[in-house]
Amino acid sequence: MDLLSLRYFQVVARHEHISRAADELRIAQPSLSRTIARLEADLGVPLFDRQGRRIRLNRFGAAFLRRVDRALAELDDARRELTDAAGLTHGSVSLASETLLTVTEPVKSFIADHPGVAVRLFQATPEVMTKRLNEGQVDFCLASEELEGPGLVHTELVREEVLLGVPLGHRLAGREEVTMADLAGEPVVTTRPGIWQRTLAERLFAEAGLELVVACEIDEASTGIEMVSAGLGVGFGPAWYLRSPLAARTPFSAVRLAVPGAERVLRLYWREGAYVSEAARRFRDRLTAALTVA
Numbered sequence: 001m002d003l004l005s006l007r008y009f010q011v012v013a014r015h016e017h018i019s020r021a022a023d024e025l026r027i028a029q030p031s032l033s034r035t036i037a038r039l040e041a042d043l044g045v046p047l048f049d050r051q052g053r054r055i056r057l058n059r060f061g062a063a064f065l066r067r068v069d070r071a072l073a074e075l076d077d078a079r080r081e082l083t084d085a086a087g088l089t090h091g092s093v094s095l096a097s098e099t100l101l102t103v104t105e106p107v108k109s110f111i112a113d114h115p116g117v118a119v120r121l122f123q124a125t126p127e128v129m130t131k132r133l134n135e136g137q138v139d140f141c142l143a144s145e146e147l148e149g150p151g152l153v154h155t156e157l158v159r160e161e162v163l164l165g166v167p168l169g170h171r172l173a174g175r176e177e178v179t180m181a182d183l184a185g186e187p188v189v190t191t192r193p194g195i196w197q198r199t200l201a202e203r204l205f206a207e208a209g210l211e212l213v214v215a216c217e218i219d220e221a222s223t224g225i226e227m228v229s230a231g232l233g234v235g236f237g238p239a240w241y242l243r244s245p246l247a248a249r250t251p252f253s254a255v256r257l258a259v260p261g262a263e264r265v266l267r268l269y270w271r272e273g274a275y276v277s278e279a280a281r282r283f284r285d286r287l288t289a290a291l292t293v294a
Contacts, residue, residue, distance in 0.1 A: 003075070005039045006068050009047065010135065012036055013057050013065045016048075073136035077275035091279030094120040095287075096129045097142040098195060099220060101241065102266070106290035110283055117279045125194055133271060139280045141269040142287070144196035154267040157291040161239040162200060162262045164255045165189075165228045172234070173253035180208035180259055187215030187233035189224050196264060197224070197236050204259055225250050238264045266291060 012021040012032065022029040040047050047061035057065065083091055091114075097103055100123055111119060122138065126145040132138045134149055141147060147154070164183075166172045172182060183205075190212075191197045198217075205212040215233035218224045225242070228235045229252045242254040268287060270276065276284070 001039060001042045003072075005035050006072060008032060008035050009039055010065070010068055010072065012048075012055075013061060014131065014135075016055055016057060018055065069135050073271075073274065076136045080277045080280075081275050083277065091116065091277055092118040092120070093140075093277070093280045093283040094122070094138040095140045095142060095283070096122040096124045096132050096138045098126070098129070098144060099123065101220075101222065102291065103142065103287065106286050109290075110286045114279065114282065117283075119283070125192075127194065129269075133269060136271070136274070139270060139274075139276065140284060140287075142266065143269060144264050144266050145194070145199060146267070147269050151272045152269050153272045154269040155288065156265060156267050157288060158264075158266045160264055160266075162236050162257060162264055163239050163242045164257050165225055165235045165237050165242055166253050166255055167228055167231045167234075168251050168253055170231075170234070170253070172255055175255050177256040177258040179257075180204055180210060183208075183234065184210050185213065187213050189216045189218065189227045189233045189235035190214060191219060191224070192217050195219075200262070200264070201236055204262065207261075208259075225252060228252050236262075 008021070008025060008027075011025055012018060015021045015024070018033055018036075019029050022032045025032065036047070043060075043064070045060045046058065047064060048055040049058045080092070095103065100121055103121070107119060107121065111117070120138075122132065124132065126143055126147055129138075129141040129143055130147045130149050130152070133141050133147070133152065142157075164172070164178060172178050175182075188201055190201050193199075193202075201212055213233075216224075216227045218227060224235045224237065227233070229250045236257075237254075268284065270284075
């Protein structure tokens with residue numbers, strides 16, 4: 001049993017699919033299968049249940065994965081701590097976020113001030129963010145949905161108003177504010193389930209006793225505004241973005257929502273007790289300063 005086989009097992013366990021794991025690891029599928037087979041032989045138990053070409057992590061695999069995640073996270077922390085001893089010349093920091101638009105400017109300024117630090121960014125759903133954080137794949141997660149899991153801590157960066165984007169010429173365009181009653185029957189451009197815009201829309205419509213009519217499902221805020229501008233429907237968005245120069249390039253009208261709870265809470269998460277390198281601490285400080293006043 002070696003570290004490489006443990007890391008391979010971790011990726012296979014995450015995908016529960018040999019070929020997808022092999023693609024991520026950039027190795028041949030037969031080689032990965034042999035590595036997993038050797039690991040199971042060393043342990044004396046199967047880690048996966050095999051059903052034809054499909055595999056599923058079994059109870060032995062789940063128990064082993066918890067220990068592997070913990071062990072590899074400790075080793076990754078040790079590597080970061082040693083790298084930290086060399087200062088900011090060869091450091092690294094990684095962040096997963098629901099959208100990368102939010103972090104563009106602070107990341108740009110951080111890289112300019114610390115060119116020796118390798119910055120890695122991942123766009124992910126809340127579920128994937130939580131998994132990456134628990135497995136030690138990222139230092140931080142930036143999320144508007146609450147991330148749940150043992151050992152996760154967070155700081156609230158900003159609590160901001162959510163506005164309604166409507167197409168120009170729409171009956172609600174130009175209004176100072178609207179209520180949920182005004183949105184009865186309106187088609188809505190929103191995100192896939194599990195992302196904060198969709199969660200907010202579902203909650204506001206349910207609390208008002210209205211049906212949410214989804215006209216279009218998107219992943220990125222900028223795409224949503226394009227679809228609103230095209231006339232597919234109305235859409236919810238954070239005030240900072242709907243009033244930003246990025247959104248100003250797209251013709252639409254931003255209207256206030258006279259609705260209790262129409263807000264977004266942006267939080268920065270990390271693992272409690274995990275080693276935070278000097279580069280990561282400075283990156284966290286930069287994000288906190290930039291987004292808290294955004």
